[in-house]
Amino acid sequence: MCERAGLLAELKHGAGCRIDEAAEKLHRLSQDIWSCPELAYDERKAHDRLVAFFSQEEEGWKVDSHFKLDTAFRATWGPGGGGEGDVVSVAFLCEYDALPGIGHACGHNLIAEVGAAAALGFKAAVEKSSKLPVRVTVLGTPAEEDGGGKIDLIREGAFDGLDVVFMAHPLQDDAPFLPHVAEHDVTVKYHGKASHASAYPWEGVNALDAAVLCYNNLSVLRQQIKPDWRIHGIIKHGGVKPNIIPAYTELEYYLRTPSRAELPVIKAKAEMCFRSAAMATGCEVEVEYARNAFDNILRNRTLEDLYEENGKALGMEFTTDEEVLTNASGSTDFGNVSFVVPGIHSYFYIGSKALSHTEEYTVAAGDQKAQFYTLRTAKALAMTALDVLLCPDLLQRVKDEFTEAKLKEDRLLKDGPTDNTKNA
Numbered sequence: 108m109c110e111r112a113g114l115l116a117e118l119k120h121g122a123g124c125r126i127d128e129a130a131e132k133l134h135r136l137s138q139d140i141w142s143c144p145e146l147a148y149d150e151r152k153a154h155d156r157l158v159a160f161f162s163q164e165e166e167g168w169k170v171d172s173h174f175k176l177d178t179a180f181r182a183t184w185g186p187g188g189g190g191e192g193d194v195v196s197v198a199f200l201c202e203y204d205a206l207p208g209i210g211h212a213c214g215h216n217l218i219a220e221v222g223a224a225a226a227l228g229f230k231a232a233v234e235k236s237s238k239l240p241v242r243v244t245v246l247g248t249p250a251e252e253d254g255g256g257k258i259d260l261i262r263e264g265a266f267d268g269l270d271v272v273f274m275a276h277p278l279q280d281d282a283p284f285l286p287h288v289a290e291h292d293v294t295v296k297y298h299g300k301a302s303h304a305s306a307y308p309w310e311g312v313n314a315l316d317a318a319v320l321c322y323n324n325l326s327v328l329r330q331q332i333k334p335d336w337r338i339h340g341i342i343k344h345g346g347v348k349p350n351i352i353p354a355y356t357e358l359e360y361y362l363r364t365p366s367r368a369e370l371p372v373i374k375a376k377a378e379m380c381f382r383s384a385a386m387a388t389g390c391e392v393e394v395e396y397a398r399n400a401f402d403n404i405l406r407n408r409t410l411e412d413l414y415e416e417n418g419k420a421l422g423m424e425f426t427t428d429e430e431v432l433t434n435a436s437g438s439t440d441f442g443n444v445s446f447v448v449p450g451i452h453s454y455f456y457i458g459s460k461a462l463s464h465t466e467e468y469t470v471a472a473g474d475q476k477a478q479f480y481t482l483r484t485a486k487a488l489a490m491t492a493l494d495v496l497l498c499p500d501l502l503q504r505v506k507d508e509f510t511e512a513k514l515k516e517d518r519l520l521k522d523g524p525t526d527n528t529k530n531a
């Protein structure tokens with residue numbers, strides 16, 4: 108039981124009221140982002156809209172536009188960071204990139220809204236109590252769907268000095284945590300030799316054959332990988348004309364494992380598939396891994412429990428479906444954040460059972476119905492942040508759990524998982 112339970116309850120109530128009061132403009136913010144979907148690292152309008160929101164529509168924030176990345180931003184309130192000792196530095200994260208062709212089919216417009224709303228509520232609550240040593244940060248993090256803006260921002264020091272970070276992602280259910288797997292994108296390019304495919308095919312070196320063999324090699328490999336590992340990809344370039352033996356082909360694959368420690372194993376296995384296809388066809392092969400590999404998420408059960416308690420008080424019904432709770436739901440660059448700062452990446456229902464990355468989900472993410480659930484989630488995040496701020500024991504528990512979980516993962520990384528790539 109928190110010693111300041113009375114004050115805590117009052118502040119939680121205040122946070123909720125502030126979020127309700129700002130409901131209309133928060134909805135406009137997310138609608139503006141939703142109606143103009145922009146791809147990773149190119150979210151210029153979303154960036155400008157969020158910057159305008161914190162510098163013009165809201166008061167008291169110091170805003171850094173283009174913060175370390177062209178389409179990232181930072182809004183801060185409270186004492187300056189670094190060296191204050193007792194100041195608790197709390198951050199709320201926004202995402203706002205869309206998917207090619209299907210717009211906001213992952214609902215990142217709502218992630219921007221939920222992050223902004225939680226920050227507004229939390230700030231308003233702590234503002235009333237001048238004695239609370241707290242700094243509030245909103246970080247606008249681009250390119251979750253492609254590239255991993257949070258990983259760039261970590262490298263640039265944007266997460267330095269933060270004590271705890273909060274974000275929430277829309278889905279089909281409310282859940283304080285869903286497993287996320289580590290992931291690395293790889294592009295495989297085959298270079299062959301063009302020739303007339305009917306007149307003198309023997310003069311050609313067929314890069315499409317290499318791509319097809321690569322695809323098939325990986326499909327065969329899939330039978331011998333662990334059930335929770337994932338390999339999936341596309342052929343991005345498959346040639347230009349049936350009567351020209353393709354001189355160039357390109358594939359893009361995502362390789363995923365539950366822990367970042369296992370990624371090197373799946374990569375070594377996939378590598379043999381890439382190279383053997385080149386050897387069989389006489390093509391040259393180039394294998395290019397993306398700049399950023401995504402880590403799995405480190406859980407923080409203290410934060411999850413608090414979030415669940417607050418969510419339930421607001422009427423959330425958390426899923427108990429084991430399939431949802433145990434299946435890996437994809438990857439996120441928040442995984443990398445969870446290795447540098449303790450945090451929570453919860454999921455929230457938006458009034459629809461449509462599946463993410465479909466056109467139906469795009470519609471749901473822009474629907475008025477999603478607003479109630481988005482703001483309710485923002486309240487639960489703000490309330491959870493208030494819990495850790497007002498109860499120093501809880502913050503310490505959050506930090507201890509983070510250190511322990513990280514040590515465990517580091518040990519796994521150091522010892523290395525079993526690799527049966529070589530049959531010796």
Ligand SMILES: NCCCC[C@H](NC(=O)CCCN)C(=O)O
Pocket residue numbers: 213251252253254255290291292361401436437438439463
């Ligand atoms: N490097 C590519 C990353 C793709 C990330 C993408 N993320 C999501 O879909 C969000 C989490 C889903 N619950 C993914 O394909 O996993």
